Amino acid sequence: xxxxxxxxxxxxxxxxxxxxxxxxxxxxxxxxxxxxxxxxxxxxxxxxxxxxxxxxxxxxxxxxxxxxxxxxxxxxxxxxxxxxxxxxxxxxxxxxxxxxxxxxxxxxxxxxxxxxxxxxxxxxxxxxxxxxxxxxxxxxxxxxxxxxxxxxxxxxxxxxxxxxxxxxxxxxxxxxxxxxxxxxxxxxxxxxxxxxxxxxxxxxxxxxxxxxxxxxxxxxxxxxxxxxxxxxxxxxxxxxxxxxxxxxxxxxxxxxxxxxxxx
Amino acid sequence: xxxxxxxxxxxxxxxxxxxxxxxxxxxxxxxxxxxxxxxxxxxxxxxxxxxxxxxxxxxxxxxxxxxxxxxxxxxxxxxxxxxxxxxxxxxxxxxxxxxxxxxxxxxxxxxxxxxxxxxxxxxxxxxxxxxxxxxxxxxxxxxxxxxxxxxxxxxxxxxxxxxxxxxxxxxxxxxxxxxxxxxxxxxxxxxxxxxxxxxxxxxxxxxxxxxxxxxxxxxxxxxxxxxxxxxxxxxxxxxxxxxxxxxxxxxxxxxxxxxxxxxxxxxxxxxxxxxxxxxxx
Amino acid sequence: xxxxxxxxxxxxxxxxxxxxxxxxxxxxxxxxxxxxxxxxxxxxxxxxxxxxxxxxxxxxxxxxxxxxxxxxxxxxxxxxxxxxxxxxxxxxxxxxxxxxxxxxxxxxxxxxxxxxxxxxxxxxxxxxxxxxxxxxxxxxxxxxxxxxxxxxxxxxxxxxxxxxxxxxxxxxxxxxxxxxxxxxxxxxxxxxxxxxxxxxxxxxxxxxxxxxxxxxxxxxxxxxxxxxxxxxxxxxxxxxxxxxxxxxxxxxxxxxxxxxxxxxxxxxxxxxxxxxxxxxxxxxxxxxxxxxxxxxxxxx
Numbered sequence: 001x002x003x004x005x006x007x008x009x010x011x012x013x014x015x016x017x018x019x020x021x022x023x024x025x026x027x028x029x030x031x032x033x034x035x036x037x038x039x040x041x042x043x044x045x046x047x048x049x050x051x052x053x054x055x056x057x058x059x060x061x062x063x064x065x066x067x068x069x070x071x072x073x074x075x076x077x078x079x080x081x082x083x084x085x086x087x088x089x090x091x092x093x094x095x096x097x098x099x100x101x102x103x104x105x106x107x108x109x110x111x112x113x114x115x116x117x118x119x120x121x122x123x124x125x126x127x128x129x130x131x132x133x134x135x136x137x138x139x140x141x142x143x144x145x146x147x148x149x150x151x152x153x154x155x156x157x158x159x160x161x162x163x164x165x166x167x168x169x170x171x172x173x174x175x176x177x178x179x180x181x182x183x184x185x186x187x188x189x190x191x192x193x194x195x196x197x198x199x200x201x202x203x204x205x206x207x208x209x210x211x212x213x214x215x216x217x218x219x220x221x222x223x224x225x226x227x228x229x230x231x232x233x234x235x236x237x238x239x240x241x242x243x244x245x246x247x248x249x250x251x252x253x254x255x256x257x258x259x260x261x262x263x
Numbered sequence: 264x265x266x267x268x269x270x271x272x273x274x275x276x277x278x279x280x281x282x283x284x285x286x287x288x289x290x291x292x293x294x295x296x297x298x299x300x301x302x303x304x305x306x307x308x309x310x311x312x313x314x315x316x317x318x319x320x321x322x323x324x325x326x327x328x329x330x331x332x333x334x335x336x337x338x339x340x341x342x343x344x345x346x347x348x349x350x351x352x353x354x355x356x357x358x359x360x361x362x363x364x365x366x367x368x369x370x371x372x373x374x375x376x377x378x379x380x381x382x383x384x385x386x387x388x389x390x391x392x393x394x395x396x397x398x399x400x401x402x403x404x405x406x407x408x409x410x411x412x413x414x415x416x417x418x419x420x421x422x423x424x425x426x427x428x429x430x431x432x433x434x435x436x437x438x439x440x441x442x443x444x445x446x447x448x449x450x451x452x453x454x455x456x457x458x459x460x461x462x463x464x465x466x467x468x469x470x471x472x473x474x475x476x477x478x479x480x481x482x483x484x485x486x487x488x489x490x491x492x493x494x495x496x497x498x499x500x501x502x503x504x505x506x507x508x509x510x511x512x513x514x515x516x517x518x519x520x521x522x523x524x525x526x527x528x529x530x531x532x533x534x535x536x537x538x539x540x541x542x543x544x
Numbered sequence: 545x546x547x548x549x550x551x552x553x554x555x556x557x558x559x560x561x562x563x564x565x566x567x568x569x570x571x572x573x574x575x576x577x578x579x580x581x582x583x584x585x586x587x588x589x590x591x592x593x594x595x596x597x598x599x600x601x602x603x604x605x606x607x608x609x610x611x612x613x614x615x616x617x618x619x620x621x622x623x624x625x626x627x628x629x630x631x632x633x634x635x636x637x638x639x640x641x642x643x644x645x646x647x648x649x650x651x652x653x654x655x656x657x658x659x660x661x662x663x664x665x666x667x668x669x670x671x672x673x674x675x676x677x678x679x680x681x682x683x684x685x686x687x688x689x690x691x692x693x694x695x696x697x698x699x700x701x702x703x704x705x706x707x708x709x710x711x712x713x714x715x716x717x718x719x720x721x722x723x724x725x726x727x728x729x730x731x732x733x734x735x736x737x738x739x740x741x742x743x744x745x746x747x748x749x750x751x752x753x754x755x756x757x758x759x760x761x762x763x764x765x766x767x768x769x770x771x772x773x774x775x776x777x778x779x780x781x782x783x784x785x786x787x788x789x790x791x792x793x794x795x796x797x798x799x800x801x802x803x804x805x806x807x808x809x810x811x812x813x814x815x816x817x818x819x820x821x822x823x824x825x826x827x828x829x830x831x832x833x834x835x836x837x838x839x840x841x842x843x844x
Contacts, residue, residue, distance in 0.1 A: 104801075199771055
């Protein structure tokens with residue numbers, strides 16, 4: 001029972017700490033803003049609040065990136081060189097270079113805009129993730145686009161469907177169905193990649209509001225004991241990934257509902 | 264004696280191991296299966312089957328799909344293990360040990376030995392895709408019979424020549440036609456110098472034009488007095504080549520006899536129905 | 545370092561301070577030729593070498609663990625089978641960066657524990673575990689040197705990529721058509737012979753696309769070495785790109801970090817391109833008529 005009340009206070013103090021809401025001092029902090037002593041409860045809660053940031057980053061990047069991905073994929077499939085060229089170059093560059101380096105470059109570019117240190121970090125990270133996932137997804141969507149059976153399109157043409165209708169009713173749905181498994185993979189990797197944002201790619205952290213890994217590192221360093229903090233964040237991720245996969249599978253079943261026991 | 268068919272791939276006959284011993288007269292059967300029962304889950308595929316083949320016999324097994332003929336063949340070299348029944352190959356009985364409801368062969372060594380002696384030719388050819396034809400024919404010889412490279416190669420070239428594709432020795436299976444691949448598979452089987460050959464619907468996966476070359480090869484092997492078990496859909500071929508025909512229906516042997524008996528005067532009604540349904544093939 | 549370097553360095557420094565003086569193109573070229581060959585700069589090339597070295601060592605470790613994992617998953621003993629099944633899927637659920645941080649730390653603590661309890665502070669009253677904290681006595685504590693860090697990084701990378709590899713090998717082993725293996729048995733080949741002569745060689749064809757993809761992921765994961773405290777190329781790019789004043793450095797320049805990182809990006813692109821070339825060649829050689837689709841994406 002004491003455990004429970006301890007955990008409830010921790011939830012109250014640190015539940016949204018990663019967004020700057022809640023107790024100012026982190027557990028175990030030794031400076032003037034020192035917070036509560038470190039215990040299992042506030043570790044779990046604080047790391048959990050960090051997870052919210054990861055999830056948010058992931059969701060926003062994935063959803064906004066999708067539209068750019070679609071555009072890039074379609075551009076890449078055209079025959080005009082001035083359309084395919086830039087698309088291909090962009091996709092190749094973002095897929096061919098490490099994410100961390102992209103973060104560094106992005107941050108440096110944003111810094112030169114002079115927006116103030118913290119805004120730079122937030123915008124820089126989001127923009128980089130946006131472009132990064134867009135390019136990986138574009139490659140997947142492009143592959144799916146090419147895999148749409150010609151026979152389906154031929155039938156559409158034979159029935160005099162306009163290009164827009166053809167795309168909307170034939171190409172796009174089939175593309176999504178074919179791309180979905182690979183896209184699930186991409187979503188997982190993007191989600192995992194959000195942990196890199198606060199890891200010292202030069203992104204300064206405002207008022208110590210970071211992500212799950214940031215807090216896990218904080219605790220591991222304070223206690224010199226990684227065996228509690230890291231497994232906590234690992235378990236959070238296992239859970240979150242499992243939920244993500246479940247959600248993606250539901251969509252997959254929906255997309256394939258017309259196929260009986262698809263091989 | 265079957266008529267001489269001298270068209271295209273009719274290469275030099277292989278000096279078969281038993282050619283010198285004359286007509287089949289040995290009493291003890293080379294292959295003897297007794298009381299074979301086999302189920303897959305709740306489906307009983309074989310319900311008590313006896314089968315015998317003496318030295319030099321060509322036994323054709325016919326029946327509709329699901330009659331259990333392929334399963335029976337696969338019991339001979341233990342690719343399927345029957346729950347009940349005895350299997351004796353060249354006088355050696357397979358020993359089993361019980362494992363719960365089912366049973367398994369007691370000795371892997373015995374199983375491998377038996378298999379080395381009974382070469383199988385599959386419906387889908389099953390040539391190893393990552394090896395050339397020559398390597399395909401050499402591999403089992405080297406690994407199982409422990410022949411050295413030169414020996415294996417020589418025997419391989421002999422059998423490839425026997426089936427008429429010696430010139431394709433260095434090609435890969437994907438580069439050959441279906442008929443060529445199956446002939447290569449037959450060469451691979453021959454190179455093991457087995458006591459008996461097992462054919463599991465050897466031409467079912469082939470286009471009609473390609474069947475002929477394979478059937479010719481099989482027939483020439485039969486003429487050499489080899490012991491062969493042959494599962495087939497091809498009635499004409501069965502009549503042409505077999506010494507004994509076995510008709511299976513729903514897991515039991517409905518009728519067996521010489522080709523003349525089976526095809527010209529079928530006794531059981533089911534066999535009559537089957538023959539009229541599968542008519543001119 | 546060339547002979548004219550000290551002179552040209554001085555000259556440019558003066559020119560930077562005085563607006564009236566201009567620097568000719570030739571002088572610029574000379575200046576750059578000196579700048580890029582200073583000792584400090586050569587260390588960035590050495591760091592690139594270290595990265596490649598780490599890659600070279602990680603591959604065999606990862607392959608070995610991958611095979612052990614995939615084969616162990618099919619083992620008869622349930623304990624081994626369970627552990628290996630976990631190993632095979634662990635990187636799908638947990639971001640690899642967590643492993644990169646966790647594994648070296650764990651190994652370090654493991655060694656420190658052994659040192660503390662059995663070697664140095666055996667009789668001391670200080671316990672190793674103090675509630676939630678860990679405190680080794682001073683003799684047992686490991687000093688993190690570059691070498692230590694690099695070794696631990698190879699281990700960590702090996703474990704993580706071994707898991708990815710196990711995933712790939714598992715899938716590839718399953719992808720080999722059963723008929724191919726069955727035929728081997730039908731001819732009397734033993735289990736071991738079937739595995740090494742038929743199953744394994746054919747597995748490579750299915751595994752190769754996955755492995756080529758994995759190699760690219762591995763290349764792009766090397767910058768994380770920086771986060772493990774290793775002085776890799778990112779460290780040096782950051783260091784050298786920093787603005788250098790005329791007062792404290794022989795070769796002053798502005799904030800060139802952006803250029804340095806772009807150069808790093810190009811370095812990785814080149815590595816990627818080269819790798820893709822090699823793999824296309826390899827795939828052509830292994831592929832005698834098999835078509836496989838690649839569906840994993842991944843980046844770090």
